[in-house]
Amino acid sequence: MATRRDFMKSLASAAAVAGVAGAPQFSFAQDGSGRTKTFIKVFQRGGADGLHLFPLYNDPAYEAYRQDLWIRPPDGSMDGDRALSLGSAAAADRQSTGIRGMNPNLAALQDIWDSGNMMLAPSTSFEGSGRSHFDNQRWIGTGARNNVIDGYMNRFMKEVPRAQQHPLRGLVAGKTSISTEIRGEIKVPAIVQSGAYDISNRDLDNFDCGDGCDDFRMTSIMEEIASHDVDLSAAEGNIKDNQLVLLESIQDVAAAADAYSMDPNAPAYSNSSLGRGLKLCAQLVKHDLPLEMAAIDWNIGWDTHRDQIDIENTVNPFTDPNKRYNARMAEGARDLKMFWDDLGPELRGDVVVLVGSEFGRTKKQNGSVGTDHGIGGAWFAFGGPTRQVVADDVATIDDSAFTENYLPRITSYRDIIGEIMVRHMLMDPGLVSTVFPGHSFDDLGLFTRSMA
Template sequence: MAGIAGAPQFAFGQSTNGKTFIKVFMRGGADGLHLFPAYGDTAYYQHRPNIAIEGPGSGVNSAVDIGDSYRGMNPNLELLKEIWDDGRMMVSPSTALDEGNRSHFDNQRWIGVGSRNNLFDGYLNRYMQNIAGPDHPLRGATLGKFSISTEIRGEISVPAVPNNNNFNVRNTSLCGDGCTELTQLMREISSHEVDQASMEGTVRENQIVMLDTIVEIQRAGTDYTPSADGLVYSNSDIGRGLRLTAQLLKAGVPLEVAAMDWNIGWDTHSNQIANGANRFTDQNFRYHSNMRNGASDFVTFYRDISDMIDDVVVLVGTEFGRTVKENGNNGTDHGHGGAWFAFGGPTVGGVANDIVSLEEDQLLNNRYVPTVVNYKDLVAEIMVRHMSMPENLVSTIFPEHAFQNQNLFTRVG
């Protein structure tokens, strides 16, 4: 039976047992070979004579040693080494939507819905439609930005919450400083009987979600200091999103799925490195400083929710990687396989299945990193291993996809 647009559609009998899945999108096509350089491959330096990052131990511009003879970590991500050394972070360096192309807009949309069928709801929304969860306005949300991410958009209405101060509804002619009277008045207006099959019914459902969200954000408070040993969240989209997530979880909000963005200018067709001696680490170069700030936000979040990190998985991905070969502008163009990484929950630390070599005969069309791990398998494994979703529902979340368990989220305890 068709449900009311915007109303929760539950398959009762399953639950997530208090777990949270956070999906972070690096929009723009992040260069996986720059985030996690293949310093152990001589072809890497042949393809990138100017922008290749040297292996560990070569100075301030060298890759961070992650205990792998082939892969290192960009020096601007060095703070993530704390999570890596705890065995709570993995990188899947050759990951993509296998049937994707090299269009930002197409790939972002197709990854969000899990298919080249643009009529599908986002995969996080489909998850909520098929798994019973709490009747709560913040069961799922986009956090840190104004727009609803494709992954979480769909039949179940979810809010977009840029920060915890964006719901200051006030009208002094109707109420005082607390303004609870105005919120209650708005709720009463939204609750009148309407024809639920009409557009008015859809507006009503979404308005109630918005009002309930205001209540929950206000309950969590507007003042918040992270427990992160001196680290603080930045005021970027990812910093605000992670800060709000920590605050909501600590306030007892049953947030199950959240979507947010980490945008620093990943579309590096030119000027991927700085000029001068510190061409990979110069913090006056915004690409570097923004990358370092993002890494700091992730570690701040990791420390901030240390007592509940077993219950939270963060998955970071992008729409595609970049070309293996640098172009003539010290940059890289749209490619295919890119680097995704995750931390927290049952994440098994280390490097996932990877390319064998960057020699041209091992590349897709002689210039792109091929897909070794389909991103759908990462998402599905988190849903199955972390969120306790029955494996037979993977084909509902990702129609026509044959799930291949990568054994990347099997940590116990």
């Protein structure tokens, strides 16, 4: 049971965008089936090591530059940790010249890859990328290297308005703060989990609502206050609007959670921000609520400057669950697979999940058996019209190919998201340069798989 404090934190999170808020607008991207299309962006804050997640195991320089962090290639043996093979099924579609494998902690994703509905863009970043966590996260979220404060997800919702309105068109799931990519004019709630709206009598603390106080008495009072037309300043009016968005979404979130709780086959997601966020999205999608944009964080300590593995373990240093980094990576992969299974064949075509980080890491390990900030990193996606394909990649990380100690940007993250918005969310291609200001869209063909 979440507390009154949890509820207030969620309310305050939505109010944090009040300075840029205006009248709410909502929309639904639908295909001929009438179902809403959903885009979920999962952000690995901290700078995830793309070469660690998806090793270039056929490259001698990879082994030479990462003596301790080198994940051996798959060969069918069981003698310690080895990379998982992405198989030959995608060979005809593979655009890269390198051969990528998958970190053994991501084994839960193997079935998704084998289904033919997952893509990998192993050298992804954006034009003008730096190596500052703060700057890169902000620039990626806003969609341009500038000081604008609205995010690309919110800009999509503004530029592609629909007639129908709903407070759950956009959502931050699994945490209480508003992610940069979804902050802006269209108000969205930040919900830790569906239970964050359940306020019991004991959670009211010293809030005296008199005789007959029930679970939603506090909610009713807040809704009554927010519904009055009063003379407010612009800031107060915006806070009021944000409050109403949250209040209007409570009933639908609660109904979705109640229906979900009746499913005996519902998976047991972790209580991480990723697990909570994915579970909430599954509840809303399966309850046929019109969720279009969702932002989730997957935080495991991706900023691996030191001790990326336990070098004392010579058998399974990459999957030893006593290493928190290994355990949480495997937990996150299982959560993603649970979400895939939770949606089932009927709903997978309606949802695209994209996972990416603010930058990759150095191609060479440092003196502390870690890796430092880089540029190109590994982004991957599954669901919807996603093809089984590895996007353009380096053939080798050898210094003879490029002298910088990090992977270059080969794929622009804006092209990946632009294609999701066009191919999956049914946005006019001409709007890509508006959602991502000044960007010239390059359709990479990563999301053209027919779901018929």
